[in-house]
Structure formats: C-alpha cells, structure tokens
Amino acid sequence: MLTTTSTATAMIIGASSQLSQALARQLSEQNVSLVLFVPEADQLTEFCQTLPGEVTVYPLSIGQPERLIEQLTTAWEQHNGAHLVIVNTGVNHYDATLPWPIEQHIIDVNVRGFAAISNCIFKLMCQQGYGQLAAINSIAGQRGGPNVAYHASKAFAVNYLQGLCMHAQRLKLPITISDIQLGLFDKAMLLNTAFLLSPIDKVAKQILTALKKGKRRVYVTKRWRVVAWMNRLLPEYIYNTRHWKPRKKTK
Numbered sequence: 001m002l003t004t005t006s007t008a009t010a011m012i013i014g015a016s017s018q019l020s021q022a023l024a025r026q027l028s029e030q031n032v033s034l035v036l037f038v039p040e041a042d043q044l045t046e047f048c049q050t051l052p053g054e055v056t057v058y059p060l061s062i063g064q065p066e067r068l069i070e071q072l073t074t075a076w077e078q079h080n081g082a083h084l085v086i087v088n089t090g091v092n093h094y095d096a097t098l099p100w101p102i103e104q105h106i107i108d109v110n111v112r113g114f115a116a117i118s119n120c121i122f123k124l125m126c127q128q129g130y131g132q133l134a135a136i137n138s139i140a141g142q143r144g145g146p147n148v149a150y151h152a153s154k155a156f157a158v159n160y161l162q163g164l165c166m167h168a169q170r171l172k173l174p175i176t177i178s179d180i181q182l183g184l185f186d187k188a189m190l191l192n193t194a195f196l197l198s199p200i201d202k203v204a205k206q207i208l209t210a211l212k213k214g215k216r217r218v219y220v221t222k223r224w225r226v227v228a229w230m231n232r233l234l235p236e237y238i239y240n241t242r243h244w245k246p247r248k249k250t251k
C-alpha cells in the first residue's frame with residue numbers, strides 16, 4: 001500500500017486524461033515520484049513542468065502488446081520498480097449501428113491492452129515482492145449496455161482484477177489489487193445532474209484516499225454506489241428498455 005511518509009514511486013498508465021493528471025498532481029504534491037505513460041511522450045511536456053516533484057514520461061503502444069510489455073518492463077527496471085501503478089487507459093464510443101471497427105478498437109484497448117498491462121505489472125510486482133495495482137474501471141461493467149463492447153470490456157476488467165487478486169493470495173505476497181468503480185461521468189455531464197457530477201479533483205482525492213486504505217473495490221464518487229446497486233437490481237424488462245425511451249421535453 002502507498003504511504004506518503006516515505007519517498008514512493010507511482011506509475012500512471014494512460015496519463016493524458018484529465019483524471020490521470022489530477023491524480024498525478026495530487027501524488028506529486030505528496031512527494032511521490034511519478035512515471036507517466038502516454039501514446040506520445042511529448043504530449044505531457046507542458047503539464048510536467050507544472051508538477052512540483054520528480055516526473056518521467058514514457059511512450060505507450062497499446063495496440064502492440066509485446067511492445068507495450070517491453071516499454072513497461074524497461075521503465076520498471078530504470079526506476080527500480082514502483083509502489084503503486086494506476087491503469088487509466090480506455091476508450092468508449094457509442095454508435096447505435098454497432099460498426100465492427102469501433103467495437104474492435106474498444107476490445108483492443110480495453111481488453112487486450114488492459115490485460116497486457118495488468119499481466120505485465122502484476123508479474124513485475126511479484127518479482128519485486130510487493131506493490132499496489134489499481135485500475136480505473138467503470139460501473140458500466142455490472143451489466144450489458146448500449147455501448148456493447150465498452151460495457152463488456154469493463155466486466156472483463158472486473159473479472160481479470162479478481163483473478164490477479166486470487167493469485168496474489170495464492171503466492172502470499174503483499175500485492176494489493178484495487179478496482180476503482182467510477183460512475184458514468186460523461187453521462188452525468190450530459191444530464192447535467194448535480195447529484196452525480198463531481199469536480200475532477202474530488203474524484204482524484206477519493207481515489208487516492210481509497211488506495212491508501214488498500215481498498216479492493218471502491219465506488220467513486222461514493223454516491224455512485226447507490227446507482228450501481230439500483231442498476232444491479234432493476235429487472236430486465238425495465239433495464240433493457242430505459243435507454244431507448246424518449247425523454248420528455250422540458251419547456
């Protein structure tokens with residue numbers, strides 16, 4: 001588990017997103033050395049200059065799992081490992097005609113890429129003898145949904161993380177696997193609902209607090225736990241139709 005009293009190293013894989021950058025800033029302010037991964041390392045030059053602490057950026061080739069594993073392993077060796085690795089890669093797209101190229105891209109990044117990253121980092125942590133692997137996941141994985149491949153990919157992530165956790169216990173190693181179940185922020189933004197929308201810094205803070213506590217699974221922000229619970233309970237005849245019902249126009 002990451003503590004902020006010692007000098008620690010954290011890797012963030014998929015560091016160009018807003019949430020990753022909020023996490024990076026908060027960790028850097030807590031004296032954590034950062035190793036960031038993005039498709040093109042130059043992408044983050046300006047952002048890194050604004051961070052108070054040590055930071056290094058590496059390229060990330062999600063589309064080529066062998067290359068990706070090589071990139072992660074090289075960076076791991078150069079930094080003598082890491083205490084915490086946050087995986088925040090992912091793509092989402094909705095098209096009601098379900099074109100295969102889009103489905104395939106989501107599967108490539110969210111399933112194949114995610115599994116390659118998690119598998120590689122878990123094995124590096126096993127060699128190191130400890131670590132915390134956290135993935136930014138989504139409550140979308142609880143049930144199928146209109147973004148078919150996306151929902152299914154998030155269910156894959158839940159299952160994959162559970163399996164890694166099982167292996168950590170089998171090996172009796174202090175490796176924590178954390179599944180961060182994020183709410184549907186894009187949807188909340190579309191609906192513009194104050195109940196569900198939270199500032200990104202608050203989201204990042206809740207994630208880091210949960211990670212420090214070594215949580216196995218956490219809903220962020222907390223109120224999404226209720227939505228997730230209701231989502232699971234809805235009978236199919238309601239769940240399957242609610243996405244297609246036209247909304248009443250507000251005058």
Ligand SMILES: NC(=O)c1ccc[n+]([C@@H]2O[C@H](COP(=O)([O-])OP(=O)(O)OC[C@H]3O[C@@H](n4cnc5c(N)ncnc54)[C@H](OP(=O)(O)O)[C@@H]3O)[C@@H](O)[C@H]2O)c1
Nearest residue numbers: 014015016017039062089090136137138182183184185186
């Ligand atoms: N946003 C939401 O409402 C929401 C809600 C629930 C869960 N989540 C989950 O949170 C995670 C991040 O979501 P986000 O909204 O922060 O996404 P985002 O802003 O699009 O960031 C995703 C990260 O993945 C990287 N990435 C995507 N495709 C890649 C590729 N082919 N090669 C290398 N890197 C690639 C992106 O890099 P580039 O941008 O440089 O391509 C970016 O750093 C995802 O797992 C998502 O499912 C998001």
